Amino acid sequence: MSILELSKTLNKNPETSQTEEANRERTVRPRLTPAADIYSDEEKYVLLLDLPGVKETDLEISLEKDELRIEAKTTQPTVRGELRYSEYGTGDFRRSFAVSEQLEEEKISATFKNGILKVTLPRRKPASKKIEVQVD
Template identity: 30%
Template sequence: MAFRDLIPWSRQENRLPIPVRAEPEGGRPSHPLLSLRHDMNRLFDDVLRGFGSPAFGDLESGVSWPYVELGESANEIRVTAELPGLDEKDVELTVEEGVLTLRGEKRSEVEDTDRGYSERSYGRFERRIGLPKGIERDKVEATFKDGVLTVILPKTEAANENARRIPVNGKAA
């Protein structure tokens, strides 16, 4: 007996262990257990989407926290990260071998003694951003204000000399 024979249904086949009638026009399964599963999946997707995390169905999209915005001028590269609820002591920045690494830990504790309610959440994060050659590592500056981290990475003179403008033609080849 193969291990696959022990599983009541497989991912490749669309068989279910319980008999199911056709779904009504509302899109919900007609069997009560399948309807409950559908509702629970939707509930968890809605809850996670509200906290900036990808929903279960969106895990393959690659969205990660914190949200980062990149900008570039002739003299510098500017990285802005949104880190609400954090302080500068919760964040660590490093620049090494052409990579800017942003790490930290978010801790949240809420306690309401009147209602007998407490909630704690902890989580580590890390974002790695590839940088072009020609960054002056010794002159990198970072500021943190109102939950927004701004990192300014100055470019060397050689970085601007290597840039080449490519003309864009309007006709297809």
């Protein structure tokens, strides 16, 4: 039993009608944590996230201070008939990553294809400064 199923079980009130219970369940949107892989080399980090059922228009990526945040929404496909069994996860995806080094923020890019989000985070090269030696 998942945590979501457990919370639904614990929150059921025997005096609540099935219609009220169904309406409440439709308004609760679970938070899903997408699977992620992170690769790196000397020049960049590459982040891959699995976001099945997400449309590009429902995807938001932001970098604030030291946190990369990715949020997305999905909706349950409309199918006629009574749902008998479900493993298809729908809800809001959210994932945050701590960023511990300087990035070339203006060169960060993202592509989305077949439900896979690829975010490329170029590393900022340390600025080298030539120090002039003065003679006394």
